[in-house]
Amino acid sequence: VYANPIILNNDPTRKLGMVYLFQDVTKVKKLERVREDFVANVSHELKTPLTSIKGFIETLKGGAIEDKNVSYKFLDIIDVEVDRLNCLVDDLLLLSEIENKNSNTVYEYFNVEEIIDNLFQVLNKIAKEKNIILEKEIEENIPQLYGSYNHFRQMLMNLIDNGIKYTPNGGKVKVSVFEKDEKLVIKVKDTGIGIDKKHQNRLFERFYRADKARSRQVGGTGLGLAIVKHIVLMFNGKIDLQSEPNRGSIFTIEIPLDEKGLDKLVDIEDKN
Numbered sequence: 001v002y003a004n005p006i007i008l009n010n011d012p013t014r015k016l017g018m019v020y021l022f023q024d025v026t027k028v029k030k031l032e033r034v035r036e037d038f039v040a041n042v043s044h045e046l047k048t049p050l051t052s053i054k055g056f057i058e059t060l061k062g063g064a065i066e067d068k069n070v071s072y073k074f075l076d077i078i079d080v081e082v083d084r085l086n087c088l089v090d091d092l093l094l095l096s097e098i099e100n101k102n103s104n105t106v107y108e109y110f111n112v113e114e115i116i117d118n119l120f121q122v123l124n125k126i127a128k129e130k131n132i133i134l135e136k137e138i139e140e141n142i143p144q145l146y147g148s149y150n151h152f153r154q155m156l157m158n159l160i161d162n163g164i165k166y167t168p169n170g171g172k173v174k175v176s177v178f179e180k181d182e183k184l185v186i187k188v189k190d191t192g193i194g195i196d197k198k199h200q201n202r203l204f205e206r207f208y209r210a211d212k213a214r215s216r217q218v219g220g221t222g223l224g225l226a227i228v229k230h231i232v233l234m235f236n237g238k239i240d241l242q243s244e245p246n247r248g249s250i251f252t253i254e255i256p257l258d259e260k261g262l263d264k265l266v267d268i269e270d271k272n
């Protein structure tokens with residue numbers, strides 16, 4: 001609440017009354033808080049690998065460089081930390097691009113199955129290392145989607161990649177796609193560690209992790225699901241999570257197809 005006295009003829013002793021201005025600042029304060037938390041989180045996430053890199057360089061300069069084996073070990077660690085920084089900066093740039101609705105975004109028609117096939121090829125190596133099966137179940141004749149191919153691919157990449165990361169050896173990650181009630185439904189299901197109910201609501205926040213130590217170990221930036229949520233919104237879609245600890249998780253995305261009927265139109269044209 002702001003209160004300003006109304007003063008007559010510039011004479012502070014002659015007050016006419018008070019003007020009260022009521023403003024709801026809770027929303028502003030909340031946004032400010034979110035921004036401050038974000039800056040603090042980014043700084044922390046940048047600082048951790050930088051401190052480690054600096055430490056190893058100093059140890060090398062202090063004499064460790066004389067031992068070739070030790071030097072290579074330290075250089076490997078520095079390499080991993082630089083990769084981590086790179087991923088973090090890439091994710092931050094992507095997030096800001098999506099949030100600012102960057103005008104360079106290319107809009108086009110694309111086929112979801114093609115994206116899934118491409119991602120399975122890219123992710124097959126890390127899945128194989130953990131003996132994880134990648135499986136797909138795609139309904140026939142699903143319509144094409146219209147929007148940013150690159151963003152949609154990134155969204156599915158993050159979900160499938162998480163599925164692999166948070167599933168123990170020998171598990172399965174399955175992607176299914178089907179049409180229901182004028183929507184394209186995409187499910188990414190894994191047989192992994194699952195997520196406790198108490199974390200489920202906050203997982204899509206930037207840098208929120210259910211298990212910090214484990215996430216760091218598997219090499220995530222903590223921004224993957226925040227990026228997913230934003231891309232789903234770009235497509236006017238919805239995302240939902242069902243998960244049970246030690247049983248696995250299902251991320252369900254629904255993308256409306258009725259936007260101007262364009263998706264259907266192209267699908268029909270393709271068949272002619």
Ligand code: ADP
Nearest residue numbers: 162163166209210211215220221222223224225
């Ligand atoms: P990260 O880079 O840490 O993986 P994300 O934003 O992609 O960040 O995910 C946020 C957190 O959600 C993860 O740290 C992890 O705790 C949890 N999580 C995401 N996907 C899964 C999954 N498929 N199974 C279990 N936990 C998951």
